[in-house]
Amino acid sequence: MIFIRKTLFIASLICCSFLANAQNEGKSGDSTKVEKKIDFSVMPFLSYNRNLEMMIGAIPMMMYKFNKEDKISPKSLSGLSAVYTTNGSYFIAFFNRLYFKEDSWRANFFAMNGDHNSQFYMDDVYEPGFYDYGTKSTIVSAGIQRKIFKGLYAGVAYTYAHYDTDYEDDVQPSSTVQTNGVQLNALYDTRDAVYYPMKGNKARVRWISYPEWFGNDETANKILSEYNKYLPMRNETDVLALRFSGKFGLGDIAFQQQVTIGGTDIRGYSEGKYRGDGLMAIQGEYRYNFGEKMGVVGFAGLATIYGSDTESFNWGLYPGVGAGYRYKAFKTVKFNIGLDAAVGKDDWGIYFRIGEAF
Template sequence: MKRYILPLFLFVLFLNTTQAQQAKHENKKQTDTLKEKKVDFQVMPFISYNRNLEFMFGAIPMFMYKLNKNDTISAKSLSGMSAVYTTNKSYFIAAFNKWYFKEDTWRAKLFFLTGDKNSQFYMTDIEVPGFYDYGTDLTVVSAGVQRKIIDHLYGGLTYTFAHYDTLYEDDVQPEDITQTNAIELNALYDSRNAIYYPTDGTKALLRYLAYPTWFGNEVGANQISSEYNRYFSSRKNHDVIAARFFGKFGLGDIAFQQQVTIGGKDIRGYSQGKYRGDGLMAIQGEYRYNFNNKMGVVGFAGIATIYGSDTPEFDWKAYPGIGVGYRYAAFKKVKFNIGLDAAVGKDDWGINFRIGEAF
């Protein structure tokens, strides 16, 4: 418990400081209410902890804006950067963009990530079974676009380049240098009433990712990813009930870096990276309780399973996760939350900083 009191304290201190600054400048801001800002800018602190990367801290400046001020249909676009350092000596630098334009006829994204990730994985086919550390220098660049086909239905194309250089503790595996070029075809059904904080509607996404040898990949492989999110308003539209199914299925020769690991937003409460394989399926539900316009809490629970693990006894077992979280509205004009989630899983737990909702 002592190990994560500090990040929780710093996060609460940030919120209190932010509220004080808002109160100090309230008179000035009231004069600006008739004139909406062209660009909303915020700098978010990043504070988190898990049993793998340990204590994580950094900063995330973000911009929210309209590409065309006369476009009243498209959601506001979002751009930002992040710089994160961890006490296990990992670091990550990223830039992200999501654009909505032409009255929501077009959607586009651009993402860049570079860093050095020091992590671990679990091995049993070795003289001394257990966790072994590995370090990966990574660079990822992804760009995609989607076009509306009919109301609520979009089709899109994404290209993702990734380069990984992985070294393993005690040479339990040889150094692995992997470079992939992925072509993704996707279809999106989106009837949500808001992009960043929906209270009603459905988001269903189907993605087919191909890694063909003719496109610069040493080994051909394919992945299919699917997700289905459903949102229901509750308590006279004050709260939200959200449900999610997620599945990712590897086909062919899946590289170590392309495998999926139980954890992240799909089943919170897993941070050690123990359960990984070629495919994963997960379901979860979440209740989002808003006790005022700026703050709220969430409760969530879910269950996952994997297949294609290098440890066969991990395959097709049930991995539950349950937890609670705190939310704070980052922007004034658009409902967009940041927060902390604390969750427990099977022999594991984690505390995660959240930019936006989990799904």
């Protein structure tokens, strides 16, 4: 019955998405275009990887201005995502990305509840290989940034997380982990647009601390860094995007806080095999646009990790390469959704995108 209820819920969301899209199409013939206060869109979600298997859901989103007189701030984005996977996982998340006061302030809010059935690799047991685990997660995060001067922002954030994890065959004892993370961050942003930049740079550094005095079992720290560069190509029709990412775990990093190769940093890895305390990755992506609403991308990258329990994984080189399709989700703002397919070292993945990969 639980499965049926989840399936009916998700199916209803997808039906709503098609109805919303049909309504939008029906209005496309209007001779005059009046910018709405709220630009609403519902996107169906369909993806697959070797870990979560088939993923299906829906993502209603809306863009809006805090102040219609504010001509400088980008539009804010709010949305809800509901996803169910055929390996029995589910995720429900609410997200906000806010811009206001002539882009002098930026804020974000994220809340997620889910049951994540996944796997990890162990070689220090009687039978090395993949072992399943299940984690029931609740995560709430909020942050705010203030512009210091043109292009430079600084801010703070707080993240609460609660994890209940059980492991297959008791290869590790069941654990309940609750973390309270305090973040200090700095952002240097010269992009010409936040949702689809054609040129400019984005450099961000975040220091996240999990001190014992703040309710954490162990003291741990993370340093997260990224640098993205965007170069216009083909008479400013296309974009060449370049990225460096570094995630560095310091201290006693819990299993749930470790990083795995995959996702934004390097596509083509979905098994969750390569896990450690930190990683570094470089990546390049060419974004080719044709027509008013469509485009394709091609990308390639290279990653490495450290702090893995499997010593042979540390400091290895892990390539990823792939291609994808893009479709403009909103009428008034260049904001794409899409689908990527990528292959890595003995692995592969298919990714549904909300916005660009970076």
